Amino acid sequence: MPKSSSRIIMLADCQSFYASVEKRAHPEYANKPLVVAGDPARRSGIILAACPLAKSYGVTTAERLGEALAKCPDLVVIRPRMEEYIRVSLQITEILQSYTDLVEPYSIDEQHLDVTGSLKLFGSPEDIARSIQQRVMQQTGVYIRVGISSSKVVSKMACDIFAKKNDTGIFTLPQEDLPSVLWPRPVHQMFMVGSRMTRHLYRMGIHTIGDLANTPLSKLTARWGVNGEVLWRIARGIDNSPVMPGTYTHQKGIGHQMTLPRDYHTWEEIKIVLLELSELVCQRSRSKGLMGSVVSVGCRGADFDMPTGFSRQMKISDPTNITDEVYKAACSLFLRHWDGFPIRSLGVSLTDLSPDTTYQLTWFDGREKKRELEKTTDDLKRKFGDTAIMRASSLMAAGQAKDRSHKIGGHYK
Amino acid sequence: MTKKLQGNGLFESSRMMLPEHREAYLQHQQRIERRIRPELDSQVIEHIERILSQSLDGGARITLTLWNESEDKKLSGKVIQFDSIRGRIRFESVISRTWIPFNQIIGASAEDES
Known part of the structure; x- marks a missing residue:
């Protein structure tokens, strides 16, 4: 087992994935607000993805098409093509696999990769991330955001909390920076903390990720068992999960x-x-x-x-x-x-x-x-x-x- | 018992994968991993030999499974000639006659008459 701090792990996330695929497929809508919606014929259909332009009108994913049209009457509404999104997702997998064989999809638009062994070939982690961004954009039209750290858990948070919000779409969050960078963040932004868990944590006086990291482990396990320990470890960036390409075979x-x-x-x-x-x-x-x-x-x-x-x-x-x-x-x-x-x-x-x-x-x-x-x-x-x-x-x-x-x-x- | 604290458990229990995506991913992985030719058990070899000679002698239609680097292929037809010196058979299918080396054959079955 290599020392966890010696690994370089990334999470590559696709911005507005379904909508980006459709925008590439329909160049005529390049400058129009576009959404992919469950059933465009019905106003009660759900928004599955909205392009950044549509989001700027206040359109959000998971809201009803009717509400979205009220906010933005010019909205271009496209019906989903799931097979195509799966194909593009695998095309991105293949691009990532040209940097390392250790690539593991987490969902249709998020994939982990371990580039520890690729640095000599492709340069620094940031170089690799930029190169991935360029190639994926060229070949698929999808904008990739990359979180970089030494574990899957922290790379995910580096991506969700920081890389999605900055200009480069790339953020490196080293383990030693967690107290200064991650811990001041509100606890609801943490990986695996949903709205219900947030409420429970607030009631316990835990408001930031740092509060959670500094809560005695025994207090969390007494309340939630293993799940309490899972949260505590995520807050402290303790995670040895390997990037496993074979994870779906068994x-x-x-x-x-x-x-x-x-x-x-x-x-x-x-x-x-x-x-x-x-x-x-x-x-x-x-x-x-x-x-x-x-x-x-x-x-x-x-x-x-x-x-x-x-x-x-x-x-x-x-x-x-x-x-x-x-x-x-x-x-x-x-x-x-x-x-x-x-x-x-x-x-x-x-x-x-x-x-x-x-x-x-x-x-x-x-x-x-x-x-x-x-x-x-x-x-x-x-x-x-x-x-x-x-x-x-x-x-x-x-x-x-x-x-x-x-x-x-x-x-x- | 939850395995969230071991191995890849945290991510395996929280990921969102469509079954169709998972299948497509597995197929994709199979394509890029080099396939290895299966080692045949001596009984299987015997079975294949028996089917082949039945077809040669009696003209029975059979189905061969042929090993290939990308995927196995099935071919049905009948054996019309044995070439044991070069280690191959002459095989006649509906569309063509071809030479097939012995080592490409990894399975054979008689076509059901029913």
């Missing part, structure tokens, strides 16, 4: 969740969606050559102020990736725990995964036949698209398969 579970277009009240409607979700989960498991032996089902009601819903799991007798079997388990779980309240979001997942190359043969259940059938439908979908072959139930009003096949993360592909 998969714990395969799950799908969807938010329904309206409340579903009846079992007849809900079970159609449960089948679609089971199918998606199993299809992905099969394509990865995995089976799972624990099925979980989760759901949530429509009224977020009065939360209803549950998340339960059960172990099934034999590991499986056969849709029927997962569906059967999901149904029995759901019926056992559903209180009859309307449902707005539903999810199914398969965990405790094992390779599907070896499995127990069972008698009398026609598993081999199902396996062959599903292999064939998977091949059809891979070749001709997800809607090439569907269950008839998905054509009912409650079915979501067709709509979902046009979307990623609930937004248009």
